Amino acid sequence: MTQLTQLQLQHFRNCTQAQCELAPGLNLFVGDNAAGKTSLIEALWLLATGRSFRTSQNQHLIQHDQPQCTVFAAIASSHQSTQKHRLGLQKSAAQTLLRVDGETVQSQAQMAAFLPLQLLTPESHRLLEEGPKARRQFMDWGCFYQTPEFIQLWRQQRKILKQRNHALKKRLPKAQIQLWDPQLVDTSLRIDEIRQAYLQELTPYLVTFCQALMPEIQEEVACQYRSGWPKNTPDLLALMEQNFARDMQVGHTQYGAHRADIRFKFGNQEAIHTLSRGQQKLFVCALLLAQASLHEKITREPVIMLIDDLPAELDETHRLKLLGLLQMLNIQHLVTSTSESLIPILNSDTSRLWRIEHGHVALYPLK
Numbered sequence: 001m002t003q004l005t006q007l008q009l010q011h012f013r014n015c016t017q018a019q020c021e022l023a024p025g026l027n028l029f030v031g032d033n034a035a036g037k038t039s040l041i042e043a044l045w046l047l048a049t050g051r052s053f054r055t056s057q058n059q060h061l062i063q064h065d066q067p068q069c070t071v072f073a074a075i076a077s078s079h080q081s082t083q084k085h086r087l088g089l090q091k092s093a094a095q096t097l098l099r100v101d102g103e104t105v106q107s108q109a110q111m112a113a114f115l116p117l118q119l120l121t122p123e124s125h126r127l128l129e130e131g132p133k134a135r136r137q138f139m140d141w142g143c144f145y146q147t148p149e150f151i152q153l154w155r156q157q158r159k160i161l162k163q164r165n166h167a168l169k170k171r172l173p174k175a176q177i178q179l180w181d182p183q184l185v186d187t188s189l190r191i192d193e194i195r196q197a198y199l200q201e202l203t204p205y206l207v208t209f210c211q212a213l214m215p216e217i218q219e220e221v222a223c224q225y226r227s228g229w230p231k232n233t234p235d236l237l238a239l240m241e242q243n244f245a246r247d248m249q250v251g252h253t254q255y256g257a258h259r260a261d262i263r264f265k266f267g268n269q270e271a272i273h274t275l276s277r278g279q280q281k282l283f284v285c286a287l288l289l290a291q292a293s294l295h296e297k298i299t300r301e302p303v304i305m306l307i308d309d310l311p312a313e314l315d316e317t318h319r320l321k322l323l324g325l326l327q328m329l330n331i332q333h334l335v336t337s338t339s340e341s342l343i344p345i346l347n348s349d350t351s352r353l354w355r356i357e358h359g360h361v362a363l364y365p366l367k
Ligand SMILES: Nc1ncnc2c1ncn2[C@@H]1O[C@H](COP(=O)(O)OP(=O)(O)OP(=O)(O)O)[C@@H](O)[C@H]1O
Pocket: 012, 013, 014, 015, 031, 032, 033, 034, 035, 036, 037, 038, 039, 040, 059, 060, 061, 062, 063, 064, 338
């Protein structure tokens, strides 16, 4: 279901009102600093995921002095142009309303299922640098689209973990806390299986895109998956029992799928220690392209890629490589830049140029 045909914003950050009919390939949004480029990308990300990548507070998203903001997108299937859907989000300080085709929906996952977005921002290299949460989110994005039962398991796991941790903090009797353990072990093992299978399928794509974007690196990339408990643990439930006193001491559960991580390695070297900052950004591009390709293979639908401030991300050669790959893979992409001249238009038939000024968006002819 994946081509954005229209995007509308109202009272979102500095944008009072904007509407764009989008092109199927590149949509380039050009504007000066503070014009509203990142806000536009942020609005779409919010619609699909329910989260901003800049703030956790709703009121920052709503235009000053306004009670609410709205984001609306029309999407069409890339295969069946007759299949169209309208996705809407309305956010006030107190609540968020989600609608699909005019009907209220309760879960953000329903929106995400319609709108598989990927995001590249100048902060994306943090995927390597920061703690494991970002890497878990990365693999869980893939698991969500690949395995329908994953979201249910993930929610279950989170709920059980919250209750167990609450019980640990309250120092409830051991037997009462351990009531959660069989369920926690069961969901952890199933999540673990899905994640491992996903990474295994993803790796050949990652190898290909690393070679395409960083041919200078001779060694092949490898993903070392960590489950969230010691390797070769024969019995996770028994391990949790052995570790109970320590859980009590620290006040939270130390083993489980919530502690999973991935280490990326080139030969014997860890990516984080061996890649330059620019290569780290390219590596994240390779990760996203690998996910996008696998997603297409599984669902027969392409993803949509959001790239904020592309020139800040990559040099000219690599910008060209990335844009070429996106075009080859038929991925619709929304790209922002402060300068039009920094982004080559590879195919004018499938591209559109937009100018943003003080939150106003206007279509411009391609040169
Ligand atoms: N809630 C809000 N209401 C009104 N204006 C806001 C709100 N939040 C942010 N702004 C303003 O919106 C403008 C656009 O910010 P945005 O980050 O989208 O710009 P940008 O085009 O990405 O700039 P840069 O090139 O510097 O990254 C900024 O001037 C910011 O101060």
